[in-house]
């Protein structure tokens with residue numbers, strides 16, 4: 001049996017001795033946050049609306065408002081959000097959806113799962129879909145453009161929306177990594193006809209499990225999403241189209257609401273760490289930070305360097321966890337058999353160089369300083385041998 005954990009816990013962040021800077025730390029170590037989580041649980045236990053409880057509607061309204069959209073539709077995960085958004089737009093067999101070659105494979109899988117074909121577009125140096133390459137991929141079968149705000153960095157949406165409008169195509173934002181990010185003062189989720197968020201524990205706004213959200217301004221789309229979220233039921237009795245169960249748990253909604261209250265403060269901490277990295281690493285490695293008109297939520301902090309694999313090993317020896325997002329591009333996954341090397345030259349080049357450094361709310365400045373020192377030591381050592 002494991003030892004009892006006190007409800008009030010103030011144990012410090014203790015990572016395993018070998019890991020001095022973990023990539024993420026999903027424990028709830030802040031005592032106030034822990035109490036608020038337990039109170040949220042107690043509220044749900046008390047009101048007993050375990051399914052479709054008031055917390056779901058509250059979170060839907062709160063997230064939609066933050067995105068400048070009228071409606072929120074809570075669902076079971078970010079993947080569910082994408083699948084339901086696609087289906088609500090009538091996308092299925094025989095259709096194509098244009099997306100970047102670089103994303104978590106869920107983006108392509110959602111499209112394939114509704115029976116449509118993901119069409120992969122190369123990315124730019126910002127790691128987002130390159131808008132200049134979209135138009136040549138549009139065919140009569142194209143039914144939507146699905147940009148992904150990679151690492152929390154917002155795509156060039158004015159241009160993407162202009163292309164979409166020119167071809168009468170809807171835009172579905174995969175904003176899974178970008179809750180809280182904004183560009184030109186406009187938040188992630190405010191640009192497309194419909195936008196999808198994941199609140200899985202790794203994301204910048206997160207649950208204690210799986211959770212997702214769709215936001216839109218369109219009442220008809222909202223209604224269809226609500227229907228598709230639960231067995232295509234038009235009301236409690238009549239099933240009018242085929243679907244499964246993709247509902248958001250009341251309990252997870254309650255936990256996300258607790259975290260939403262803390263989101264601005266968490267974003268401030270993430271951005272402070274990111275700015276410290278930007279300043280300290282400039283000239284040592286390429287930092288894929290934000291432009292002047294952006295406020296990034298920094299889902300991850302990404303650097304690029306020719307010596308990526310050696311740097312990763314070096315950091316590991318210093319007890320610093322880092323990650324490659326993602327070594328395998330979506331079109332190179334075996335299920336997408338569009339494996340032509342050289343077709344996504346920028347994505348292929350960048351994926352050999354990118355590395356995500358640890359960055360999360362629980363990280364201290366001291367830990368960030370330790371990461372910077374390690375990167376600099378590596379750089380000094382390797383440039384001495386050039």
Ligand SMILES: *Cc1c(COP(=O)(O)O)cnc(C)c1O
Pocket residue numbers: 077078079080103104106107148174176177197198199200210211212
């Ligand atoms: C996390 C993520 C998803 C999937 O979200 P889940 O909640 O894990 O299903 C989809 N797209 C992107 C870009 C993501 O980062």
